[in-house]
Amino acid sequence: MVKDTKPLTSKVYDYVYGNIIDGKITSNDILTEGALVSELQVSKSPVREALILLCQENVLQAIPRMGYRVVQITSAQVTLLIEARYALEPFLLEKAWSGIGEVQIAQLQHHQEASKRDELVNTSIQDNWRRNIEFHMLLGSFAGNDYLLDALHRVLKTCARAANQYFLNVRGIPQGDDDIHDQIFAAIVGRDFDKALTALKEDLRQII
Numbered sequence: 001m002v003k004d005t006k007p008l009t010s011k012v013y014d015y016v017y018g019n020i021i022d023g024k025i026t027s028n029d030i031l032t033e034g035a036l037v038s039e040l041q042v043s044k045s046p047v048r049e050a051l052i053l054l055c056q057e058n059v060l061q062a063i064p065r066m067g068y069r070v071v072q073i074t075s076a077q078v079t080l081l082i083e084a085r086y087a088l089e090p091f092l093l094e095k096a097w098s099g100i101g102e103v104q105i106a107q108l109q110h111h112q113e114a115s116k117r118d119e120l121v122n123t124s125i126q127d128n129w130r131r132n133i134e135f136h137m138l139l140g141s142f143a144g145n146d147y148l149l150d151a152l153h154r155v156l157k158t159c160a161r162a163a164n165q166y167f168l169n170v171r172g173i174p175q176g177d178d179d180i181h182d183q184i185f186a187a188i189v190g191r192d193f194d195k196a197l198t199a200l201k202e203d204l205r206q207i208i
Contacts, residue, residue: 008046013053015040020059020070021126023164031060032067059161073162081162084155085204088148089140090197096142097193104142108185111138115181129160135181180206 016036019025036047051068054060060068096104115131133156140152180203187196 008042009049009053012036012040012042012046012050016050016054017059018126021129021160021164022124025070027070027072027165030063030067030069035067070165073158073165077158078162081155081159082204084151085159086201088152088155089136089200089204092140092143092145092148092152093197093200094193095145096139099144100142100188105189107138108188111135112181112185125164126160129163133157133160139184 016025025031033044033047033051037044051060055062058071061071063069111134115135118131136156137149137153140149180199183199184196187199
């Protein structure tokens with residue numbers, strides 16, 4: 001049963017989306033409003049609203065008279081995701097570099113410490129991607145361009161789905177590497193842009 005202070009539509013959205021990332025819901029499954037209403041013990045309205053949002057984001061596709069199916073991400077789309085990350089993240093790092101100071105370094109350090117504590121108790125694929133996205137979004141935020149940051153967030157969320165849907169069937173899910181995040185952080189502390197950029201690109205190669 002869905003319970004907490006978060007709006008029900010958001011809770012249903014997070015439940016469905018999280019199960020997609022964790023591989024509990026695949027492109028072979030058909031979701032229905034009725035089944036979700038029964039499973040989550042909520043009314044139809046928040047379930048319908050959440051499913052519509054997921055369709056608008058191209059996460060789900062409505063199948064007339066049947067329900068909803070997860071949109072499969074193709075290998076060609078994975079290539080485009082790789083290109084998008086390589087276009088966005090090195091640029092954001094370069095743009096942010098001169099403005100990264102003690103405040104930003106403290107924020108990164110806090111994230112890394114909190115992430116290491118979190119991974120001891122939250123070990124799902126979804127949790128791994130949540131931590132990974134948080135790191136890259138924090139690093140990207142230092143560039144001060146909300147439009148590019150919004151684009152990066154969309155790309156990263158799609159990467160999380162692709163890692164499950166595509167790599168699960170092809171070569172296993174890549175899990176990310178906290179050591180590389182540590183390398184990026186150490187290079188930033190040491191004011192070594194080239195080393196930070198190299199580590200960032202290595203991170204992108206490992207996770208899509």
